[in-house]
Amino acid sequence: MFDFTGLSNAVIEGDNDQVQAKVNEAISANVDPLAIINQGLIGGMNVVGQRFKVNDMFVPEVLMSARSMNAGIELVKPLLAGGEMTNRGTVIIGTVKGDLHDIGKSLVGMMLECSGFKVIDLGVDVSPEEFIAAIKENDGKILALSALLTTTMLSMKSTIEECVEQGMRNDIKVIIGGAPISQEFSDQIGADGYAGDAAAAVELVANLLQ
Amino acid sequence: MFDFTGLSNAVIEGDNDQVQAKVNEAISANVDPLAIINQGLIGGMNVVGQRFKVNDMFVPEVLMSARSMNAGIELVKPLLAGGEMTNRGTVIIGTVKGDLHDIGKSLVGMMLECSGFKVIDLGVDVSPEEFIAAIKENDGKILALSALLTTTMLSMKSTIEECVEQGMRNDIKVIIGGAPISQEFSDQIGADGYAGDAAAAVELVANLLQ
């Protein structure tokens, strides 16, 4: 058995050079490429996620870890058969129409990515039509909507209604979040879930995709 | 034409003795009994209502005026043919089930009475059934519900639903009030109106009965 501790630690440290060195080491040792990714790289990233959740790491550190993980994946990729990459499910995320608040949504996206989900970030001020198109195009399983304004919260409702109209409501789970949002509001507009922060959002998505 | 100024002023002053003296004077002068009531007594009371509304009179003073008006009416009553008394409509009022707050509701009742409405006050902790029974018994036109607790507001909804079930929802107007109540909540549960204080309640009832 190959010892992944060093590789995982390098990811946790966000140390690009070390990650690449350790990955190359593993490749030379003929370790299963999927194991390098899942046990070594994503294994390290899982620790990062946990530590972020308990306020033990800052966002810039998480981003560094994510970047180093990606650098490692780039090295392993050529060794993988096409499509073999692990994807726990695709999440379409964006801030709803009329709302330009960016950061909360981006953080949720970041944490989902770190946890092995594929994330399509549509940015801010996204119309229901754009969300729908992206779901279709990317086979999205989760639609994640963000709103920070009391006057744009209701755009979440119209986005959900648009999904119903397009006959795709049953194919996806809709989750919502942002400062003015509450569980009560989520129930009210028929979303599938609400989370108060990025860590909770990851758990929510994981539960919904089970 | 008889000059009602003195009688009205006596009502405004809440001066029982003066009211009775002036009423007797009018009766002796063969003034139309209905005019004594409407122009003299209720005329005075209308001023009281106006002055209360602009904070120019206190509740105890309004109550004194009301009592003196009633004393005057008692003297005139024997001269009226049965049922000739003016009644602008009957209001059934009470605080809803589970709620024992009394005073706000009583004040609304008082102001309605002063303005010529007949008021049946069922007290506090009143069940939907009791409200329904009172409407039937008294030919109530307005159902006025009070609630001061966030946990009893929803009793207003069940009372309205009970009216629907009894097939009498179209025969009455439902108005609601109390500290946690808002216009929004009123709309939400399908009430016909909300008022924030006793003076506004009188206007609301007058409008609804037009």
Place this chain on the structure above:
Amino acid sequence: MASLQFNELAYTNLDEFIYGHAKKPVVCSNGMVIGGGTVYPEVNLTLPTMLIDTETMPKVLSQYEEMIHGICSKAHELLSPGIIIEIELLPPCTFNPQWGIDVTKVAKGVMNEYYSKFGLKSLLRMTVVDIREGKTLTHMYKGEHWDNVIKTFRGCAEAGADFLAIESIGGKHLHDEAVMNCDLPRALFSLGVVGCRDMAVLWDEIVKISTETNCIPSGDTACGFANTSMVMAHKNFIPKVFAAIDRVMCAVRTLVAVERGALGPDKDCGYEGVYLKAITGIPISMEGRTAACAHSSSVGNISACLADCWSNESVENVRLLGGMAPTVYTEQLIYDCRLMNVASARGFAHEMRDILSESDRMYDPQAYILDPGVVIKISQEIVKGKTHFERTKIAASATIKELRSAFQDGLLQLDTKELKYLDIFEKQLKLMPNDEAEFTQFMIKNSTLDKFDPAKYDFNFNAVAK
């Protein structure tokens, strides 16, 4: 009746009479000392619009859990030296004692978690609803209503409540009538005769339960009395001077809790608590500007002069932009307390107290009678009375006198309508019989049974008549 205690004031020196310090501090098992130098935030929370019944109870409990979590986490984050949480049960949770007990368990569970995880010190005040009224009440001291009140007290105490409290309502219906008619003698009967007797019976029981369960009997408030007047005066429905006089009269009634063994901190919305502190030295909870979420007030700052706990009165669990309202109010209270405590640490507590008083004192008689100097002056008169009846009457007349002279000295603004009512109330008091038995006889004759039924109170007229 048991003989009166407290014939002298706990405070005669105004310099000692100040927020954060009580002559008889309450020392709690977790090390928090109420009245020992630190003003603590006391957060009071309530449910948003929802029903409470068997079906919704899980939701009710999770609402409470969410609120307590939010509060504790904010208190921890902002390094509060400790926090008090008050839950005023809603009526169904006293009608069904088990529900009230379950609420206590949930709350205490979260509080214990924050203590063991983060060392956050907290105390839980459980306030039972006085459900002894309504159509089905048969008797004040036996039968279903009484039993449920007592069961709820005992159950909450056993479930971990640190303080027991109530806002009792003996004599309330008489007082409602008094407020509506600005009838001071009737208020006096309600408070000084009926209310004080009811308090004695009720508080003997609460103190007994507390002793048996190792819980602290904290205090009562005149919510059903002076707070009704306060709200009515605030709406300009009655003169403010009535509300001010009523407040001081209420002190005699609320004080009975202490006479029977309550230890404090007295409950937040009992602004008359300042008189209790002056007379007995127990610590008190007060509320002011940061209780605007619950009701508007003319005593926003002056109410803090003597506070040992500082409360928001009550806020429902609704979402504001900055978070859930109970969490938001926790933050505000913590900063308010920091301000007062830092002033103390710098040796400027007296100046801070005087600033708080001067902020409001002049603009409303209800504020004026909370000024520490005025409190001591009127308290000195009150304790001269030899019965509750006498003390309540003195409270009224001393307050009238004080308000009038404050106006004359330019220390208090009163318009002519208010001044007129001072005269009216003085006359009302003068026309009253001085003898309690005679007065009682007169009042009973002039009250309907639905306002006061002596039988339900075991009210022994002969005992009054001696």
Place this chain on the structure above:
Amino acid sequence: MASLQFNELAYTNLDEFIYGHAKKPVVCSNGMVIGGGTVYPEVNLTLPTMLIDTETMPKVLSQYEEMIHGICSKAHELLSPGIIIEIELLPPCTFNPQWGIDVTKVAKGVMNEYYSKFGLKSLLRMTVVDIREGKTLTHMYKGEHWDNVIKTFRGCAEAGADFLAIESIGGKHLHDEAVMNCDLPRALFSLGVVGCRDMAVLWDEIVKISTETNCIPSGDTACGFANTSMVMAHKNFIPKVFAAIDRVMCAVRTLVAVERGALGPDKDCGYEGVYLKAITGIPISMEGRTAACAHSSSVGNISACLADCWSNESVENVRLLGGMAPTVYTEQLIYDCRLMNVASARGFAHEMRDILSESDRMYDPQAYILDPGVVIKISQEIVKGKTHFERTKIAASATIKELRSAFQDGLLQLDTKELKYLDIFEKQLKLMPNDEAEFTQFMIKNSTLDKFDPAKYDFNFNAVAK
């Protein structure tokens, strides 16, 4: 660029540097003087959950009317010496200037009514949304977005606004990236290079409109910058020291408004306002504990030390038990202001200021840098810079130095993670080129067009390179 103003501080004597007093007070036509000795409440309100469109506009307007009524009536009732109302328009009301104008008219209508009926003095601050971003933006200074911003400013001013304000966002996308990565040089580029240039163009226009409409150009804030950092730090997403350094750097950018003619009061949520006051002497609005409705904060009390207006930041029109939330917050602000003003009247303003500071200073670097003494010290360094770029860089390094020495002297608590980042930031600054042109070239090369497109800003690289 126009030459820099303000090469010396308005304040060198700490004793003069205090709440309620500004060296350059703003004298308003209704007699209110901001910074003339009295701290005024500034109430900020917003809509509850609802859509804004053609159909709902009547409802939107009646919401604003209801809120302003509640606020004015409370201010009258509590005898506030005057009140400021801020409306931060929501995006549709800037995208459709007429809607913003209608909101202004409704608000001003109610305020005028309270003035003529009750003599209540009030001032309206209209804050336009800086909508210059998003997918459809073609250019920062021409095209639909710019035109609508300008139309809204002019229309609101003509409709009776007393103050114009904005929370401008030039350079924001660069800054977002800087926050997420704790990249101080990128923040510096966003603020000191791009932001300051954008401010100059924008504020020249606002000042021109104000002059033409007889309105007062008040100020800007770093909401999109330092407040984003603040919220991120509060969630423990980034180190607090980043947010503290970022706040002081932002001062240089916000100051540009004053350099171009803004007169104050600077906007509430710009906590960097204290640096503007130190450097220019204009009055400022601040927010703290009573803005918990909008966001939690570690500067609840210290933020009041130098406030000339005291704000709640923003509260939505929802019902609390005591009334609608904007009315409730008006009451709280009024009592807060009374406290500060009474302290002044009694000659204890300095002590009150010091108590406010000591309340929070030690627990968070963001609080520490609001301490009046610290503000003057760092401001003295900032004005030594000869360009905005230099000043912003000095702001960063001086703050790092100050925080470190505060920690060493035991005046500020910082955990090891925070300390580590002080080192990291120091290193980041050291590695940066000292020359603005070189630095700019480097940053542009390392930024994607979606974060910063020089063409949209008319950003003339040659001008920087000189």
